[in-house]
Every structure is written in structure tokens, then in C-alpha cells.
Amino acid sequence: MASAREEILQRIRDARVPAAPPVVRGYLTEGPGGVELFAERVADYRAVVHVVSNVPEALERLVGKRIVAPTGVPEEWLVDGVTWLREPLSIEELDGADGVLTGCAVAIADTGTIVLDGGEAQGRRALTLLPDYHLCVVRADQIAGSVPEALARMEPTRPLTFISGPSATSDIELNRVEGVHGPRTLEVLIVT
Amino acid sequence: MARNPVTWLGSPTFPKAAHKALADTQLRQNLRKATGTIRGRRAAAVAEMTDWEQLRVAGEQIKDDVLARLDTLLVQLEESVTARGGVVHWARDAAEANRIVLDLCRAENATEVVKVKSMATAEIALNEALEAGGVHAIETDLAELIVQLGDDRPSHILVPAIHRNRSEIREIFQRRMGVEVSDEPADLAEAARVYLREKFLTTKVAVSGANFAVADTGSIVVLESEGNGRMCLTLPETLITVMGIEKLVPTWQDLEVFLQLLPRSSTAERMNPYTSVWTGVTPGDGPQKFHLVLIDNGRTATLKDSVGRQALRCIRCSACLNVCPVYERTGGQSYGSVYPGPIGAILTPQLVGDMHDPQAASLPYASSLCGACFEVCPVRIDIPSVLTHLRAEAVEAKGRTAESVAMAAAAWMFASASRYEKAQKAGSLARFLARDGRITSLPWPGSKWTSSRDVPAPPQESFRTWWRKNRG
Secondary structure, eight states, X not given: OOOHHHHHXXXXXXXXXOOOOOOOOOSOOOXXXXXXXXXXXXXXXXXXXXXXXXXXXXXXXXXXXXXXXXXXXOGGGXXXXXXXXXXXXXXXXXXXXXXXXXXXXXXXXXXXXXXXXXXXXXXXXXXXXXXXXXXXEEEGGGEESSHHHHHHHSOTTSOEEEEOSSOEEEEEXXXXXEOSSSOSEEEEEEEO | OOOOTTBXXXXXOHHHHHHHHHTOHHHHHHHHHHHHHHHHHHHHHHHTOTTHHXXXXXXXXXXXXXXXXXXXXXXXXXXXXXXXXXXXXXXXXXXXXXXXXHHHHHHTTOSEEEEOOOHHHHHTTHHHHXXXXXXXXXXXXXXXXXXXXXTOOOOOSSOTTTTOOHHHHHHHHHHHHOOOOOSOHHHHHHHHHHHHHHHHHHOOEEEEOOSEEETTTOEEEEEESSSHHHHHHHSSSEEEEEEETTOEESSGGGHHHHHHHHHHHXXXXXXXXXXXXXXXXXXXXXXXXXXXXXXXXXXXXXXXOTTGGGGGGOOOOOHHHHHOHHHHHHOSGGGOBSSOHHHHHHHHHHHHTOTTSHHHHHGGGSOOOOOHHHHHOTTOOOHHHHHHHHHHHHHHHHXXXXXXXXXXXXXXXXXXXXXXXXXXXXXXGGGGGOBTTEEOOOOTTTHHXXXXXXXXXXXXXXXXXXXXXXXX
């Protein structure tokens, strides 16, 4: 008897679907971009947005809290008065933290999205998931205008997380409500 | 062969089920409110995009290309996933897929799994199969949880509990979670957060579906809102993803089209809150065992039909449900399948693959052919054309019936101008049956129509007669 794999592949060949014409990509590949549009779009989804020039100064808001800082976070971000939690961290420790501070890989102005890829200052995915508060630092040069521009900047085989606003649901009467399982507060610092 | 669980065993035909649903005023109110809200928001989200039509065309073309090269692309996907440490399984039908997943759970000694909302696993009735095998599946999407705790059935692709309003949800949560909670959506969401938190932190195996799989990189993509998806895709040690074979895109670049089309069509957002992408296994981050189960379950049979195969372009956004006048009035459960609404009316019967099944054969008739579904479809599935095509198949399977005789007579009448005119004259005689311009009861076979609605009385003279008299 043929394996499921062979049988399915044979059924597909037997269907004799004719070749499709080449894809016409007539859509826009670039967006206007910019800090202003990104800030406006992030705020649309009830994330808190600040445009700042000095990161350590802006991080004063974390004083008195227990904050996760992933590997690769710049030394100058680790301001005094904050209990910094560093890897290795258990699930329980992450669950008990007040928040997490990260950078990002790419951001998308058009949709107000930040993208994490597990690289420098972002850490593994659980770090930005379990704490109830996520503070993300985005450099102006990391902001891509459109979805196509942003995807072209990513490394697809890294574990990617696209974040557009805090955790939300539309499951009750199709109205958006913020705050389910992911961080209920998302704060974005845009550095110019 | 075992029956395909894409339709629920013992479901009545669509007209019978719809008749019952139409009498449920609470259901109609809930649906009108929810679909009305999302329709307006979707239109606004789409209106922002000046290149929406170009995106739709590209979406259609990419998916058509996938269907044309499906064998090659699946083999490519298998290679990419395997190269990155994943294991690929193939399942011809629901029973085979369920057995694979159950065996994988048993290999991990799991008695519980957490689940991300997935149409593919609902289609194959995975939860029931796991339960029978001693593994309890916990649905973690809020709407799926409402359905599961309410011992209910889904009624919408995106929001399976759309037929429930906030006070009904409150009642289900209080009864099944044993907590006091208000009917404020924020409080209901908080109750779900608390209820599931422990499960996320301790369960070792997760089961997900996939929105897209990228053939050239082996990357799997899941779009969600709540973070339950991220929990399931990140915290457990083993991840099992069940995916229909048509969910592919050829290249990473192709996602730029679908990541724009899907959120706006689905939840009317520029982007959904969370999208996760993973490729095989990443050391030190997320599940260290990854299994991908590719299911056919009627898809290759659908692929054979040159008109019907376009249903396989579907990206499960549910925009067609939200604009459908039939869906809004009958609700999703009347369709007797996990795929309701216009897309369900063409996808379900094709996956079942047997037009002698009276329930499946009744689904292509669950439409007024108004065409709103085609207009909103982000991958331009011409649902009305597929509906009429499947109706023809249903009629053929049924053989000669009162309806087919009437249709044959109509075809004979329409084929000749003089016969058509004579029929119109005869028709105007029906005026004598009318009261206040409406006919409430016609003799058989017209009674089939008037038993559930009125017919306006035909005019005294036909347009043709009037034209000849006045302009001829």
C-alpha cells in the first residue's frame, strides 16, 4: 500500500491543475513611513507612545519595579533604582516580574507594528509574553514604511513575533477589548 | 471509508435547520448586532487602502499558483521544515490525522493539551478523537472556550461564539468556572485570563493550526489577538501543528500580500495584535519538538473540479459570513458544519465529496446569490458561480424531481420568445388570487414558495404587452 504522502501527492498530480499565469504585483510596496505616522498608528491600538531623544532618562518610569532585561540590552538602559531580572529566568520568575524592557528588530509605520526576532536586546519569546507590561524601544531607523518593506528586512527563519498594540480580543460581540493573555500594557519609546 | 466529520452527524438539511433558527429572536438579534458592527469596521479598514484591488488580485494569483504547483511546493515545505528540525506527517483523511496526533500526545505521556484556535482541527473533530483516546484538549481562544464550556457548537469561522451575547457568556463562565463575574467584556476576558493561566504555564503539549506555511523557508505563520496563541506556541515542550495542504504560499515575499489582506478582512484591523512565525525548532527558544501534520481530507478531490477548486484559495477570514444576508438571519449552526456561511456553502459539500448526502447537497442552496461575498473576498473566490455549479451537481445527483421538472419546463419556456410571452399572460391571471397586492398562498407547486413568504401579485399586463401598446 502506498504511504499517505505518496497517495496525496499522486492525487494532486491526478487533479491536473493547469499552470497559473505569473503573479502581477500591482500593489504598493512602499509606504510614507516616518516617526509621526508610526506613533499615531501604534497609539490607535491603545499602546502608550513616547517620542524621546534620551533613553536612560525615559526609563526613569521603571524605578521601583522588577523588570526583565534580555541579553544584549545596552548597559546605559540598566538605570539605577530598578530591580533588573537577567537570564536565566524560570517561567515562575517571568510570571512574577512587573514588566520587560526590549528593543526590536523592525517596526512598521503603516500598521503600527513592532517585530521581535529574538536578536539583541529582545531575548527568547517567553520574555515578552509572561510579564503583564512590555516597554519596547524603537529607533527611528528601524521603522519601515509598509508591510512589504518590513518583511524584506526580516530574517524569516528566526522566531518572529509581530506585535500591534496590547493583547486584545474581538470575541465578545465582535467588539475589540484590550487585555487577555499577553501583556495588557504596551508602551513604546521611539528614539529620534 | 469513514464519514468526513466536516459536517456534524445527524444535522438536518439547511432549509430545515434554518427554519428553526429563524424562529430564535435572540440569535437573530445577537447576529445582527455583531455582523453589523464588523461590516462597518471592515469597510473602513479596506477604504484606507488605495491598492486593495491590486492586493486582492495578487492574493488570488498567488493562491492559484499554489494550487497549480501543490505537489512540488508541499515537498519543498517538507524539506525546509525537516532541515530545521521539524517532523512532517501526512494524513489522507480525518481519522488518519487524529490517529497521528493522538500517537504523538501519547509518546509525550500527555493527558492534556492546550490548543490554539484552528479550523483544520475543528474540521477533523480532533478534540473528540483525543478525548476518546484519553487526552483532554483545552481550547484557549476566548470564543472557542465559550463554545467548549457551553457544550455548544461553533457558528462562525473567526468568532465561533458569535451567536452568544455578553450575558449568555457570563452565565456560561459562572456555571463552568465557578466564579462571580459581570457581563462587561473586559471582566469576561479577565476571567478567561485567570482560568487559563495555570494551564499555559504547566501543559507540555500544544496543538495549533496554521494560517500560512512558507514553502521556501519552512516558516509557519499564526495570526491571533489574545496572546493565547503565543502562549501555546512558546511555552510547551512539544508543538503539533495541523494544517490543510492548501495553506501554502511559495515564498516569504508572498506573505506581504496576505498579511495585509487577512487582518483587514477578518477583524477589520490594520494588523492583528499578534502574529507568530516559527521555522522548525529554535534551540533555547520555544518548543524543542515540532510536528507538522498535513491533511488532505477532501482537498485533493476538490482540486479536481475546475470550477470548485477556487474554494481552496480561502484564507478563513470570514468576511463573507459577515456580509451574507442568509448567514445573518440563520446563524452559522444551520449549516451543520464547522465551515458556515457562503464559503461553507461551497467548501463543505466539496470536502464531503458526496452530493447524495442530502445535508451537504442542501448547502449550495443556502444563498440568494446576491454576490456580496465575492465583493468582499480578499482572494476573489467567485462564490456565486461555485454555488450555481454545485447546485447543478446536486440536481444531477438527485435525478428527476418536481424541482428539476419545473426547471426544465422553465428552460423550455425561456428558450422561445413566443412561449415566454404566453407564459407571462397566463401568469397575470394569478392576480385573482391576490389580496392587497400580495399572494399569501399559491396552489402546489407554488405553495412550496408561499409556505414561508408572500409573492407580490403579477401586474395586469407584462412589460412586453405594455411596450407594444405604447411604443411599438
